[in-house]
Amino acid sequence: MGRPLEDIKDGLLKSNIGGNGAAYRRFSYTGAAIAMLLDRISHAWQSRLAEGGRTLRQLLQEAATESMRLPGSVSIEQVLLECGYEEILNGERSREDEQQKKIDSxxxxxxxxxxxxxxxxxxxxxxxxxxxxxxxxxxxxxxxxxxxxxxxxxxxxxxxxxxxxxxxxxxxxxxxxxxxxxxxxxxxxxxxxxxxxxxxxxxxxxxxxxxxxxxxxxxxxxxxxxxxxxxx
Known part of the structure; x- marks a missing residue:
């Protein structure tokens, strides 16, 4: 049995906080984040993963491409917004901007x-x-x-x-x-x-x-x- 969904969401929201082991926390939650997105936009993703030959990242790319073509499909932007991923992505962009400024300096x-x-x-x-x-x-x-x-x-x-x-x-x-x-x-x-x-x-x-x-x-x-x- 996997971890409770709410625990995973809480971990994702905190994954952009720095400190000891921050990079490892972000890495460990990557698979869970992709799986949660696939739950919303590709209901058959687990069966396709079990067939072999595809990674979670590849399944997400395929699902995102398909959802953009199908009428009435789930909006990826809406999924990101509902799950709080937009806040995480904005935080990551801000961190990258600060890091680039540090590198330039x-x-x-x-x-x-x-x-x-x-x-x-x-x-x-x-x-x-x-x-x-x-x-x-x-x-x-x-x-x-x-x-x-x-x-x-x-x-x-x-x-x-x-x-x-x-x-x-x-x-x-x-x-x-x-x-x-x-x-x-x-x-x-x-x-x-x-x-x-x-x-x-x-x-x-x-x-x-x-x-x-x-x-x-x-x-x-x-x-x-x-x-x-x-x-x-």
Whole structure:
């Protein structure tokens, strides 16, 4: 026996509230939300699901398409309104707008904020360390770590960033803004430090790539005049 319908409705109405586990709550109620919609617009959906070959999402898409063609069919907009989904959708749109504003602000600060821009090369095969709850996706291949991230490579190279940081997949690198130039030491291997930044490797170098811009690379031999990389 499934959960009482009123409990599911109550959970759906609260699913847009933030806090610990908010993303998981939204995910867990997705199937229930689709099933409730199908109850209203496709009374035979359970039999069609039992036949196999279709997901709940596909059944909803089919039912929505059919309902738009049939005269006297149930209005999907009316169903959303009656079940309180419009409030949830509006809340989700508002949350997405706020998130986009946050992303735009972070990216703008990274490009032209105060201090210096530091690029950290991510060696091939490195393990990326991150907090999955504190990630903002800018676009495919680019994401923002809002609290902490880092890397570990097989040769002992490691980096830890405890401030807002952008991870760019092409080329694979971290981009972070510091109050001032990073401090470099080579008396015991290669170490780089700064506020919220710790880097350690068997060998490496720091290259000034432009005004208030630096790149940390983990290569034993420094090639002559390597091309600077800037955030596009």
């Amino acid at each position: 972070i990216m703008e600060n990274l490009k032209s904020g105060s201090g210096v821009l530091v690029e950290i090369e991510i060696p091939h095969g490195s393990t990326i360390l991150f907090d999955p709850i504190n990630i903002l996706v800018v676009r495919p291949g680019v994401r923002i770590h809002t609290s902490i991230c880092g890397l570990k490579a097989h040769n002992g190279t490691e980096a830890f960033v405890e401030r807002v940081c952008v991870e760019d997949q092409e080329p694979h690198r971290f981009l972070v803004r510091l109050p001032g130039p990073p401090e470099v030491r080579e008396d015991d291997g290669f170490t780089v430090s700064g506020p919220g930044l710790r880097v350690r490797a068997p060998a490496g170098f720091v290259k000034e790539t432009g005004p208030a811009s630096y790149r940390i690379s983990f290569t034993e031999v420094l090639t002559e005049n390597p091309p600077p990389r800037h955030l596009e």
